[in-house]
Amino acid sequence: xxxxxxxxxxxxxVFIAFSLxxxxxxxxxxxxxxxxxxxxxxYYHVTDGDGNPLAVRTLTGITCPQVGKILRKRGDEHAKxxxxxxxxxxxxxxxxxxRETFADLRAKSDMxxxxxxxxxxxxxxxxxxxxxxxxxxxxx
Amino acid sequence: xxxxLTRAWDNLFPLPSVTARDAFILRLLLAVALFWxxxxxxxxxxxxEPVGLAHWFDLTWISAxxxxxxYRAVFFFFLLLLVSGFALxxxxxxxxxxxxxxxxxxxxxxxxxxxxxxxxxxLLGLSVMSIWLATTRRxxxxxxxxxxxxxxxxxxxxxxxxxxxxxxxxxxRLTGLGSLVCASLGLTSLSADATGWVNLFVFIPAxxxxxxxxxxxxxxxxxxxxxxNGWFLLTAQFVIAGAYLISVFSKFIRSDGMWLFNSxxxxxxxxxxxxxxxxxxxxxxYAADPPAYVVMMMNNPFFTAIFFDIGxxxxxxxxxxxxxxxxxxxxxxxxxxxxxxxxxxxxxxFPTHVAMLTVFWVLPWLLMxxxxxxxxxxxxxxxxx
Numbered sequence: 001x002x003x004x005x006x007x008x009x010x011x012x013x014v015f016i017a018f019s020l021x022x023x024x025x026x027x028x029x030x031x032x033x034x035x036x037x038x039x040x041x042x043y044y045h046v047t048d049g050d051g052n053p054l055a056v057r058t059l060t061g062i063t064c065p066q067v068g069k070i071l072r073k074r075g076d077e078h079a080k081x082x083x084x085x086x087x088x089x090x091x092x093x094x095x096x097x098x099r100e101t102f103a104d105l106r107a108k109s110d111m112x113x114x115x116x117x118x119x120x121x122x123x124x125x126x127x128x129x130x131x132x133x134x135x136x137x138x139x140x
Numbered sequence: 141x142x143x144x145l146t147r148a149w150d151n152l153f154p155l156p157s158v159t160a161r162d163a164f165i166l167r168l169l170l171a172v173a174l175f176w177x178x179x180x181x182x183x184x185x186x187x188x189e190p191v192g193l194a195h196w197f198d199l200t201w202i203s204a205x206x207x208x209x210x211y212r213a214v215f216f217f218f219l220l221l222l223v224s225g226f227a228l229x230x231x232x233x234x235x236x237x238x239x240x241x242x243x244x245x246x247x248x249x250x251x252x253x254x255x256x257x258x259x260x261x262x263l264l265g266l267s268v269m270s271i272w273l274a275t276t277r278r279x280x281x282x283x284x285x286x287x288x289x290x291x292x293x294x295x296x297x298x299x300x301x302x303x304x305x306x307x308x309x310x311x312x313r314l315t316g317l318g319s320l321v322c323a324s325l326g327l328t329s330l331s332a333d334a335t336g337w338v339n340l341f342v343f344i345p346a347x348x349x350x351x352x353x354x355x356x357x358x359x360x361x362x363x364x365x366x367x368x369n370g371w372f373l374l375t376a377q378f379v380i381a382g383a384y385l386i387s388v389f390s391k392f393i394r395s396d397g398m399w400l401f402n403s404x405x406x407x408x409x410x411x412x413x414x415x416x417x418x419x420x421x422x423x424x425x426y427a428a429d430p431p432a433y434v435v436m437m438m439n440n441p442f443f444t445a446i447f448f449d450i451g452x453x454x455x456x457x458x459x460x461x462x463x464x465x466x467x468x469x470x471x472x473x474x475x476x477x478x479x480x481x482x483x484x485x486x487x488x489x490f491p492t493h494v495a496m497l498t499v500f501w502v503l504p505w506l507l508m509x510x511x512x513x514x515x516x517x518x519x520x521x522x523x524x525x
Contacts (some may be wrong), residue, residue, distance in 0.1 A: 005152045011208045012382055012459065020393070026192040026244040026253045027260035031387035035394040041412045045419035057420035061183060062251075064420040065413075069251035073189065104188060104250065112459035123411050125438040130411055130430040 041123040044068040044137065046105070049115025049138075060108040070101050071118070091138075098138035115140045144249060153378070154332040154463040155370035162507045163372055164225070164355065166499060170376075171219040172347050173495040174239065174259060176340070180309075182208040187248035192240070199245040213306035214238065217313035220298045223351040224358040226291065227281045229274035236263035255492050258383055262496060269371055285360050294357040301350055374463055376500040381458035384475075388455050403448035410434050413486045428486075433485070451478055464506040472501030 003063055004072065019028045045064050046056045048127075049102045057063045062070075075086040106112050120137035123130060157165075182203040187194045202208060215238045221231045234391035240263075273282075283291060391399040411430045418426035437444040454475060461467040478495050483489035 004155070005149060007379065008153045012378070012385070015379075015382050016386050016389055019161070019388060024191055024247070027194075027240055027257050027264060028192070029252070029254060029257050030390045031254065031383075032390055032394065034255065034406055034409060035387075035391045035399070037399065037402040037409075039405055040407075041405070041408040043412045043416050043419075045416070052420055053422060055420070058422075062249075064416040066249075066251040068416070070189075070249075073250060077357070078340065080294045084387040101250075107186070121415065123408050123415075125408065125435075128435070128439065130435060130438070132411070132415075 003049070032077070037045065039124060043123075044071055045119050045120055047117045047119055048113045049116060049117065051119075056105070056113070059111050060105050061110060062105060067101065067105075070104070071097065074100070094138060098140075102140065125139075144167055151464070152460065153374065156373050156463050156465060158373050158504075159511070162504070162511075163499055164223070165507060166373065166376075166503070167225065168223050168348060168351055168355075169499045171223045171351060172334060172344055173221055173492070174235070174263075174430055175216060175347060176343060177255075177259065177492050178212065178227040178239075179208075179242065179525075180212070182242060182245075184245050184249055187245055190248045191252075191406070192244045193250040194244050194245070199241055199248070202242050202245055208242075209309060211238070211242070211307060213302045216305050217302040220301060220351055220354055224294060224298070224355040226283070226294065226358055227523075229270045230271045230281060231384055231429060232263065233267040236260065236267045246315050251301065255490055258490075258493050258496050260381060261383055262376050262379045262500070263374045266372065269375040271370060281359065286358060290357050295352045297357070298354045299366065301354075325370040357417065370463070373500065373504060376496075377462045380500060381462055382454040384458050388452055400449050400452070401445065404437065404444035407434050407444055410486050413488055413516070417487055431485075454478065465508055468501045468505075469505035472497045476502070 020030050022028050023032075025081050043064070044067055046054045046067060048054055056067060069082060072086065075089065075094065078097060079086040079089050081100055082089065101117055101118075102112075105116075107136045117139040118137040121134040123132050126129070162411075185200055185203050187198070187200055193199065202211060215235070218231055218235045218238060221227070221232060222235050239256075240260050243253075243265060246256075247253060284459065411434055414426055414430070416421065437447075454471065458471060460476075461471055476497050479490055479494050479497075
């Protein structure tokens with residue numbers, strides 16, 4: 001009979017290994033937030049066709065970070081199928097992902113404009129100040 | 141060195157002594173936390189990116205019109221049974237399943253919310269433990285030491301309370317009781333935060349008052365007393381510490397072992413969170429320049445890295461302190477403080493983590509102190525580690 005400490009350490013190892021293997025499958029998670037601190041941080045937000053930001057949470061119930069999580073998750077899965085990395089995917093590969101995401105947002109609200117954009121902004125530290133660089137990631 | 145290692149090994153995962161009263165208080169506060177954080181309504185009508193059980197089952201029935209109100213009342217029913225200690229090897233797995241299903245559906249929308257895992261995992265751990273204890277100790281499900289008429293009356297009361305909850309939630313949301321109190325006292329100018337606190341301070345005694353009645357009828361039941369052993373507390377602490385440790389492993393794996401050296405870049409995510417908060421609802425309070433402390437942190441990467449690395453160290457230390465009430469209390473308070481610091485700096489708060497740490501990490505030592513204070517008048521309580 002193994003001592004209690006050994007049994008619990010084995011259970012702990014199995015619990016950790018299983019959670020890391022199954023990743024985001026509720027109730028298990030590998031808690032990927034802030035796990036790879038990078039010199040460049042990034043986020044996405046949604047605007048109308050003219051570039052005016054949309055209060056996406058107020059309109060759809062989906063928050064701005066959740067939009068980012070959807071894009072990153074779908075981007076990672078698509079990139080995996082292509083045998084590449086999400087950040088290296090060409091814009092043409094992102095188009096169906098962005099359109100699907102817009103379709104999901106519109107399913108939650110009928111108050112969204114006919115034309116929307118996804119903006120991608122990078123944040124980095126340069127020359128003693130925080131530099132934010134936005135660009136149009138996808139436009140309808 | 142050998143002596144030190146032997147002592148360390150012997151002191152790893154000690155089984156804490158827990159009285160029936162302490163176990164009842166822990167179950168009661170666990171149920172309070174579970175119901176407080178349980179959503180009052182549900183809107184996810186699809187599961188476009190299934191996770192967990194949603195891979196195999198369509199869970200969208202939960203959000204069908206009228207269903208979730210019933211689901212919530214049934215969840216409340218099982219929570220009251222959990223507090224009373226009735227048939228725990230059955231009650232606990234049912235509470236666990238009912239907690240997991242809506243959260244699984246919510247996380248099947250294409251994004252992950254990380255606020256529910258800690259509660260579901262703790263419940264899962266307790267369920268496994270209760271089944272294991274019931275099997276190995278050949279426990280009967282129905283309490284032998286409580287007359288059938290008494291536990292049948294208890295079931296009736298719990299069912300009536302759940303039905304009343306269902307009815308009143310159609311009129312006023314239970315979590316909105318605080319708003320009603322504020323309105324009736326003329327406190328209409330309170331901020332949303334202050335109203336939230338009033339909600340909480342009304343909700344907790346209201347829930348406790350409702351849960352205590354059926355529990356009194358189950359007093360002396362062995363099905364409740366069998367949780368008055370250290371395994372209940374040890375399991376909860378073990379699962380919570382394990383969840384924090386998983387995030388530590390993730391940090392090292394995903395950063396190729398560089399997390400401790402690159403952690404100062406987390407400061408950039410403070411700006412990201414600020415911007416995301418603004419673009420979620422265009423709330424002008426977040427339309428600000430990056431906080432000065434972010435620039436200061438990036439100007440001092442060494443000290444910033446140490447600041448973040450201490451957090452990881454604390455998360456790692458948890459696993460070694462399980463079962464030691466004084467130390468779990470101390471570390472629990474420090475971790476709760478850490479969560480509030482993160483909330484202040486990043487506007488990213490995990491109240492469910494704070495609740496679980498409070499109930500299973502901080503409170504056990506405070507309960508032991510209460511026992512010591514009242515010991516001369518409460519001589520039947522065993523000593524505790």
